[in-house]
Amino acid sequence: MGTQTLSGSRRAYDRILRALLYLSALLTCALLLFIIGYIFIKGLPHVTWELLSTKPSYIKDSIGILPNIVNTVFIVAVTLVITLPLGVGAAVYLTEYAQNRRLVAAIEFATETLTGIPSIIFGLVGMLFFCNFLSLGKSLLAGALTLVIMTLPTIIRTTQESLKTVPQSYREGALGLGSGKWHMIRTIVLPASIDGIVTGCILAVGRIVGESAALLFTAGMGMTLNDLFTANGFLHSSGATLTVALYVYAKERAEFDVAFGIAAILMLLTLVINLAAKLVGRRLRQN
Amino acid sequence: MTSNDRKVGPIPMDASLPGLKPTAKPAAQAMRTSPKRAVERGMQAVFLLCGLISIGFVLFISVYLILSGIPAIAQIGPTKFLFGTTWASTAAEPQFGILPFILTSIYGTAGAILIGVPVGFLTAVFLAKAAPPRLAAVVRPAIELLAGIPSVVYGLIGMMVLVPAVRELFHLPDGASLFCAILVLAVMILPSIVSVSETALQAVPREYEEASLALGATEIETYFRVSVPAAKSGIAASIVMGIGRAIGEAMAVIMVAGNVANMPSLFSSVRFLTTAVASEMSYAAVGSLQQQALFSIALVLFLFIMLINVILNSLLKRGGDD
DSSP states (O other): OOTTHHHHHHHHHHHHHHHHHHHHHHHHHHHHHHHHHHHHHHHGGGOOHHHHHOOOBTTTTBOOOHHHHHHHHHHHHHHHHHHHHHHHHHHHIIIIIOOOHHHHHHHHHHHHHHHHSOHHHHHHHHIIIIIIISOOOSOHHHHHHHHHHHHHHHHHHHHHHHHHHSOHHHHHHHHHTTOOHHHHIIIIIHHHTHHHHHHHHHHHHHHHHHOOHHHHTTTOOOOSOOOTTSHHHHHHOOOOOHHHHHHIIIIISOOHHHHHHHHHHHHHHHHHHHHHHHHHHHHHHHO | OHHHHHHHSSHHHHHTOTTHHHHHHHHHHHTTTSHHHHHHHHHHHHHHHHHHHHHHHHHHHHHHHHHHHHHHHHHHOHHHHHHOOOEETTSSSOEEOOHHHHHHHHHHHHHHHHHHHHHHHHHHHIIIIISOHHHHHHHHHHHHHHHHSOHHHHHHHIIIIIHHHHHHHHTOSOOOSHHHHHHHHHHHHHHHHHHHHHHHHHTSOHHHHHHHHHTTOOHHHHIIIIIHHHTHHHHHHHHHHHHHHHHHOOHHHHHHSBOOOOOOOTTSOBOOHHHHHHHHHTTSOTTSHHHHHHHHHHHHHHHHHHHHHHHHHHHHHHHHHO
């Protein structure tokens, strides 16, 4: 403490906190760069055409992740086909129909709650209900149904956000011209908010691709290539998605090269998904 | 945020369109006999059903977990189950005490919050206030990317980098420990803390800051003594959200925490509530007491999460009402 006590201590406060701000932002970015760099350096050399296009073979003693890619695509598709109408419908109800404030509050509370429930709990309930009670067994379908519950809040929230950006005058115009409410929603409101719905889908895809705990007990850890186009294959084939395969190869089989290869693919997918969501979101804001 | 949505959500249809109701009614009367009216009615019911479905899911999950979690607790005895310190589910005389898991989850979450919150909070202040716009435009997507990375990837890095490093650094026989789990969780909760805090800080009215600056406070003083207190409920919400994420994370933790049912200490191999469920579920015999005890653990975890959700909701509501 010198002669300029007040201004000196204030200056120190200023300097120290400013340094801390920059330091923590730097730390966050350094972490991200390290994670991306490490995964790509360790993983990309192992991403070969053979890895991507074959299934694991004991005879050749080789590992391929084609089944896991197919499983991931299948689960994404089935989940979206079910969750999209449900989620968009719920959002339409909340923004266009609902009159009862209490009911809206209850639905929104439920949606928030679903967002907060950890995926392992979804996995457990999915296993009990879809696999055991509905006797689907450990199957991709059971996994997809579990993920429907998980991704619903994402779709509802993003759709709701974009429905709110549709100008009220559009609705007034449609109703004024004698359109019914459903006709108005179908022809005016939903097309006007398509960007938001697409953003919701992209975010949901991101969530599905990254999910593992909920799938471990519902979709199983199978590594064989499933024939998904027969009724039996559609209903009962079990299989690991990319994330589950990463877990199995890293934790249980000590095949770290394959695990890093899958991790690199997952990172690439995450990058693409983030970028896509950002681009669509930007278009949404411009409109 | 949500309560704000609630306010702007369904109201405009009624509030801003007072003239619509009377015009809509004759139209509806005209349609009374037509099939169009049936379609309208039908679609309204369908949308209502979609809306109700998320309530249905939440009720379903709660009821299912309670129903499948209660039997084992009743059989073992609530005190013995919650406060027993030994978990030996496959021993000849099995013991089902989950205190180690509960404490590990609490310590692990607390540790992650202790490390993650200061870094996340300061990063949020940086992004919302101090950063040059160009720099913020680079850092913000980076943090969103961090949020999108699958948890198994975090687990893999933890397992291959962190665990060996901790083993070397502290001369342990095995590096997989509570400490590693805390570090991984701290990184994983960072994005949600940053983005929720930043949103809250952005919402602080510019006039507050201008007034403070005009009174002679420096920029940094303004950020920390005016903006941060004004955004405190949003920042609190971000912390609670971080707690929720940390306590519910399973896959990343299972890869770095070692997975032995010890009472928690920083450098020993531990099990969290989530990993206790995950690690035994695949081989527990269907209908056995072991499997039912795992459901009970999930129920305990669920109760924790519901508590956190209720706190989070009230915080967000308060933030929206300010």
